[in-house]
Amino acid sequence: AQKITQTQPGMFVQEKEAVTLDCTYDTSDPSYGLFWYKQPSSGEMIFLIYQGSYDQQNATEGRYSLNFQKARKSANLVISASQLGDSAMYFCIATDYKLSFGAGTTVTVRA
Amino acid sequence: GAVVSQHPSRVICKSGTSVKIECRSLDFQATTMFWYRQFPKQSLMLMATSNEGSKATYEQGVEKDKFLINHASLTLSTLTVTSAHPEDSSFYICSAGEEGVAYEQYFGPGTRLTVT
Numbered sequence: 001a002q003k004i005t006q007t008q009p010g011m012f013v014q015e016k017e018a019v020t021l022d023c024t025y026d027t028s029d030p031s032y033g034l035f036w037y038k039q040p041s042s043g044e045m046i047f048l049i050y051q052g053s054y055d056q057q058n059a060t061e062g063r064y065s066l067n068f069q070k071a072r073k074s075a076n077l078v079i080s081a082s083q084l085g086d087s088a089m090y091f092c093i094a095t096d097y098k099l100s101f102g103a104g105t106t107v108t109v110r111a
Numbered sequence: 112g113a114v115v116s117q118h119p120s121r122v123i124c125k126s127g128t129s130v131k132i133e134c135r136s137l138d139f140q141a142t143t144m145f146w147y148r149q150f151p152k153q154s155l156m157l158m159a160t161s162n163e164g165s166k167a168t169y170e171q172g173v174e175k176d177k178f179l180i181n182h183a184s185l186t187l188s189t190l191t192v193t194s195a196h197p198e199d200s201s202f203y204i205c206s207a208g209e210e211g212v213a214y215e216q217y218f219g220p221g222t223r224l225t226v227t
Contacts, residue, residue: 037218043149043202045218091154099145099206099216101154 002027002094006102013082013109020067021077021105023092032096034075036066039104040088048090051075082109113139115207117219124195124226132190132222134161134205140185141207145216146178149202161188161205195226 005024013019025034036048051059051066059066067076075094079086087109092102114137124130134144142163147155159180160168167180177199179191188207192199205219 033215035216043204043221043223045204045206045221047217050215089152093216095216098157098160101157103154104152106152 002032002096002100004092004094004100004102006092006105008105009103010106010108013079013086013107015084015109015111016081018078018080019082019107021079021090021092021107022074023076023102024072024074025092025094025100026073027094027096029096032094034066034068035093035095035099036064036075036077037091037093038086038088039091045091046088049077079107082107084109084111113137113207113209113215113217115205115217115219117203117205117222119222120220121223122225124224126196126226127194129191129193130195130224132192132203132205132224134188134190134207134219136186136207136217139207139209141188141209142185144182144188144205144207146180146188146190147204147206149204149221151202155204158190163188192224195224197226200224200226 003026032053034051038046049061049064065078089104094100116135118133144161146158161182163182169175182188204221206216208216
């Protein structure tokens with residue numbers, strides 16, 4: 001399994017500001033996928049965004065964008081215009097068959 | 112999008128009893144499903160890979176006799192926690208992917224198990 005590193009255990013962000021969540025991975029396989037999921041206090045895993053290793057452009061989904069730097073093996077998530085409802089734990093996940101999870105980053109949005 | 116359900120969402124059982132958790136793919140078939148365990152404020156930990164029609168593959172350190180997995184059909188996998196103890200209390204999540212769709216995984220909503 002891959003090692004996924006999320007270096008930020010917790011972050012505070014002001015409402016309406018942007019926040020960047022870091023993620024690095026270590027696969028040597030040329031074919032892989034990267035996900036970001038959000039897990040609010042309810043526990044459900046909510047899909048945010050997906051980037052394939054062969055995708056030429058960085059993925060975007062509404063307020064979420066993925067800063068994919070393949071050579072550096074990083075896949076940072078950018079959340080623009082943060083909302084109170086964005087407060088949750090965020091997981092960076094990589095897959096080349098099984099899923100490998102980062103430790104997660106807890107984001108707290110302040111009004 | 113594809114939906115994965117889990118049942119029950121919450122369960123409380125007494126120490127020494129067994130409890131079964133179901134994971135269903137509602138609108139797609141899944142040859143493989145995954146079971147995870149999550150402690151508060153921690154990441155998901157892969158417990159085992161459930162393979163339809165064959166034995167599950169357990170991760171190192173996971174007791175196969177304690178956590179029985181049965182993947183009897185292409186839409187259903189079950190996790191049975193046998194002789195549960197308070198330390199088995201946790202949040203259990205399953206995931207499944209559509210056949211032929213690379214890399215996509217859909218998570219169930221999770222089951223919170225409390226053993227008293």
